[in-house]
Amino acid sequence: MPKNALGAAGPAVLALVLGLWGITREDSMWRDEAATWMAAGRSPAGLRHLLDHADVVHGCYYLLMHGLFEVFGPGLVTLRLPSVLATACAAAATAATGRRLAGPWAGLLAGTAFVLMPSTQRYAQEGRSYALVVAAVAVATWLLVTLAQDRPAARAATWRWVGYAGAMLVAALLNWFSLLALLAHAVTVLRAGRLGAGRLPRHWATAAAVVVTGALPLVLVSRAQARQVAWIPPLTWATAPAPLCLLGTGLLCGLLLRRRPGAPARTAAPAVSVVWAGLPLLAVPVLALLAASLIKPLYIDRYVLYANVGLGLLLGAALAVVVRSWRPFTALFLAASAALLPLHLGLRTPQSRVDDVLAPADAVARVSRAGDGVLFIPSLRRDTAEVSPQLFAGLDDVALVRSPADSGTLRGVEAAPARIREAMLAERRILVVGDPEDHPGGPGDATKRRVLAAFFVRCADAETRGRRVQVYERGTSCSSTPARRL
Template identity: 50%
Template sequence: MSVTPALDSAGATARARPASPEPLAPRRTGRTGRAAAGLVPAGLALAVGLWGVRRGNSMWRDESTTYQVAHRSLADIWRLLGQADVVHGLYYLFMHGVFALWDGGLLALRLPSVLATAAAAAGVGLLGQRLAGPRAGLAAGLVFPLFPVVQRYAQEGRSYALVCAVVVWATHLLLSAVARPRKRTWTCYAAVAALACLLHEFAVLAVLAHGVALYRARVPAALGWAWGQAAAAAALVVTPLVIVSQQQVALVGWISPPGISQLLGFAVPALAGVLCAKVPAPALWPVSLGDLALPLLILPPAVLIAVSYVHPLYVDRYVIYVYVGLALLVGARLERLLRAAAAPRTAAALLAVVAVAAVLPYSAQLRTPQGRIDDTIAAARAVRELSRPGDGVLFMPARRREPIMSSPGDFRGLEDLALAEAPVDSATLHGVELPASRVRARMLTADRIVTVNDSPGQPLDDNARENTKRGVLKKYLHRCAVRDVTGMRIVLYGRPGGC
């Protein structure tokens, strides 16, 4: 007796059933595959992050701000946040705790970012594993820490790597909440998303990208409503931060509308992601890899760029989590290519060699003092070498005061001729300077003055105080010595015959 008709009938019946309105549970993969997809990328990210982490004992101006603010007392940090940099407030408080536990200088300053990038790489690998299988996850996790932008901020004492890591793990919670809807999971998603937004308010664009991903995946309306409630809760938590930061918007007045380089910096990764998304990935999850990765890659920078033509706000480091989306798409594409290769292991090894060779020159340059726009430690060292006790010192403009704040020992014995109130006392980032007339009077009492300046070619601040500084130096003193360091110029002036 043949059984073929019965089997055919059962198959036809199964195919005729309507799709279930409930999300489908993901297909399980082996523990070894899951472990490799997370641990191997984390190990690579850790190795890449620790490679040259001191950058030749250099520190650029934003890191200098982190260093000196985090070393203030909690009360002084709180006073500062009412005046400036509230958008980084939670990060400063976190770094205050780090330095309280271990005041390890540059390594303590940067190690949290290194560890956060390793956690993000592990999360990217596990996201890829959940969405497209263990090999695609492993590829995505290995690609992520090799992106030059990711390498850069993995070694900086700023919040961006931490924001990226928190966004990655919020995305994991989103997928878990979609696959097995529970109030507890949605609550955890809302809490972690809020944490990302408190670390930097532009992480709210990642939460918006999550909503677009659910829309693209056509999840049931109940899941969309649950996401909306979680997103609203995160937005409510971050609203006070947004209100205060808008009162400090003058601090980002240096940002210009997006130019060609910024547009290309957005368009090239976006185009690469779109091309990679054209290769279908296996549907292992209710939300596909493309549904999730494309909005995460494209939406946050696109929104910021559009807004920036009215009110400039776009800087690529504010949304480096977009490279999570690119890594997922590239990883899935690489997995398909390697699977189709005649010798997959040989092709994978060759691809790895090519990738490392392509990024190695830039990676090596990133780990030098010249890998950032300036170096406050080198500037402080040059001041110490050119000066002697009793000399005056001027910062031109006043915001170049970072070297004395991060390396005060190099300025010991020098008199800050323009300073009225120190940064900590005035609850500001750079202190408060005297009126122009008082600055002039104090300059005229000095026989030698060391100045810390922007690098040549930068526009000069046109205000009474800075004009007075330049005018007195030109009229009454001679230039004795010049020392150029990365991003700054140190000049020693003296009275005629006093150099």
């Protein structure tokens, strides 16, 4: 039997080791992380100016990262280390919860299964808030379980409820989609109430009310920026299988555990089982967001990443049952874990993300000349210059009239199409940073493409890690070499 400390510390150490492994991802940074980098690098006043226009839902996370950048300096490790540490915390909390509910082996296996999930590994090394949200929900779930199982004295219970409300409020302020975890906890609490958990439902309702009240201003303010999630595609039969597969796995584990519940928890209190703690946390947030997406597309797996905690609890308890009944399964589990190694290796490469904002900046630095113009198509690809401003020094941002920092945005404000045309025609050589494939954009982007096609010739072209860098020269021929790849 694993020791008590190993039950929680083992998965936490595993999460820490895997999180630090390849943390710089071959010196790459994708567009979402670039948003964190740009926001964290601004002054408090500049950050507030940004949140007035965009990303207010991430405001608390940006403020945290701003503080870390100020103390430790900007860098890829500083950007991603909070997510690594949060994942280790979530692994420990998941293991501790599993141990409480189904015994030591269930706890150890629950934490390990949580850590090894590909989606956990992906966001453990990402400079965004999602791993921190998972950690807060995992800690809150553990506290709720201890309250249901221990039924502590009034003073001790009060502090645990304060901790529960605090953890859930932190999760909500980092991303208010975590409020869906409250619905999952409500199912667990109602089940515990039916089994005689005393005042647990009443106390939980009070804590939940505090969390919702604290998060409500952020929810209301962020609704004014709802256009920022307009990019989320509608649900289709092609996107539904992934969440449904996870739900199916959790349900199968639940059915197994109902037939063979495994080792009892440390306490004899019948307040809640691993099924009634894990299955709601897995299913309720996912199903709620899927249902909401039938009205307005909102479903993205990272918004409910904390459902992995519920799945980890179910997998851990189910695996513990199988291990006890069939010892050779241990070797099978280790083999299955090893089979995930190629996937984990892939997650640590730049190709695992949709793009890399650093590589095109290096390409621009190689081919640019002092006084060249530069265009970004679409304007959001200006993040390349914002993250690596030293590599764009001496270049003229042809379309820009207000910088991202000055305008309180992440893309800046560009001139009217007529002004963009006039500015382009004043350039002899223009570098273009954009996507590998042209996508319909606004009037300004259409003007950029028309002027380039009519008055410039393409002299160099390169696709680099999900971005495209092109060199155009005015006239009908290139001054040096014909069109080539960079």
